Amino acid sequence: MAGGPIRRTRFAPSPTGLLHLGHAYAALVAAREASPGQFLLRIEDIDRDRCKPEYEAAILQDLAWLALDWQQPVLRQSDRMAAYRAALDQLAPLCYPCRCRRGDIRAALSAPQEGALPAGPDGLVYPGTCRGRALADAGPEDVIRLDVARAFAALGLDRIGFRDEAILPGQDHVLTRDQFLEGIGDVILSRRGMGTSYHLAVVVDDAAQEISVVTRGKDLFDSTWIHVLLQKLLNLPTPLWHHHRLIRDDAGRRLAKRDDARAIRHYREAGAGPQDIRRMVGL
Numbered sequence: 001m002a003g004g005p006i007r008r009t010r011f012a013p014s015p016t017g018l019l020h021l022g023h024a025y026a027a028l029v030a031a032r033e034a035s036p037g038q039f040l041l042r043i044e045d046i047d048r049d050r051c052k053p054e055y056e057a058a059i060l061q062d063l064a065w066l067a068l069d070w071q072q073p074v075l076r077q078s079d080r081m082a083a084y085r086a087a088l089d090q091l092a093p094l095c096y097p098c099r100c101r102r103g104d105i106r107a108a109l110s111a112p113q114e115g116a117l118p119a120g121p122d123g124l125v126y127p128g129t130c131r132g133r134a135l136a137d138a139g140p141e142d143v144i145r146l147d148v149a150r151a152f153a154a155l156g157l158d159r160i161g162f163r164d165e166a167i168l169p170g171q172d173h174v175l176t177r178d179q180f181l182e183g184i185g186d187v188i189l190s191r192r193g194m195g196t197s198y199h200l201a202v203v204v205d206d207a208a209q210e211i212s213v214v215t216r217g218k219d220l221f222d223s224t225w226i227h228v229l230l231q232k233l234l235n236l237p238t239p240l241w242h243h244h245r246l247i248r249d250d251a252g253r254r255l256a257k258r259d260d261a262r263a264i265r266h267y268r269e270a271g272a273g274p275q276d277i278r279r280m281v282g283l
Helices: 021-034 053-065 081-094 102-110 148-155 177-183 198-208 218-233 264-269 274-280
Strands: 008-011 038-043 095-098 143-146 159-163 172-176 188-190 213-217 240-244
Touching: 008 021, 008 213, 021 038, 021 213, 021 240, 021 264, 021 274, 038 053, 053 264, 081 095, 081 143, 081 148, 081 188, 081 198, 081 218, 148 177, 148 218, 159 218, 159 240, 172 177, 177 218, 188 198, 198 218, 213 218, 218 240, 264 274
Parallel strands: 008 038, 213 240
Antiparallel strands: 095 143, 143 188, 159 172
16 A cells, blocks of 8 residues: 555545535544544645635545544645646656547437447447547647546556455456457547546646555546556555545535535534534534
8 A cells, every 4th residue: 555554545525516415524544544643634626717715624624524534734726736737747648639529429429329328437438439639739718638448458457356355355457458448549638728637637646645544435437447446657656545435415425515515614604513523424
């Protein structure tokens, strides 16, 4: 494991809204899984259009109210753009620019096939329309994609794997190159107006913070394949993973930031205490 015998975990919210019960559960699990190691906080604020300073302030207040304590300083992705550019430069020989929009991808996948379109952790699986373009031709409206087939070839691998201590602990989860191509496709490493992507930034930051156990919801399980591939390409350590259950509403839907009524702030204002929140999320 990265970082030696001390378990280092992190909670990495985006300041695009108030934290809800699902966030509380994720933060509490991350802190629990670090014990007796180190629990870190990271603010994932690369989406400059949606991230707001008032939401970041609310995140810090809510986590402190939950009696969580994290190492300082707090890492902010907006301060890390040089590190992401360096990683993207390292991966440049395996990348290409893509000008396709969602409608273009849907149209390319729809003809001539029928039925459900292939979808992965980032939406529709990209069909490779721009794969032949040279990176030198990239324009300001292009995203940068990883050519996954070339990436596997560069590593000399036909499959990748990782271990999860919450899902089938002690066993390897394995995905072949062909399964990756069919179910995930050529992932975006740099989005328009961002200079990076969630996948690239989280891999670079987990290594920089020496995270040894990545805790997060089961909804991100399929994204883990992307992160393991990037870790291998960038020669970064692959941590242990802990994909935990999700907190859902009465209809069984995963909580999202649109569920403002379940925001931690509202429970606080209604007189709830930290132990009430732990009870609500099953801790």
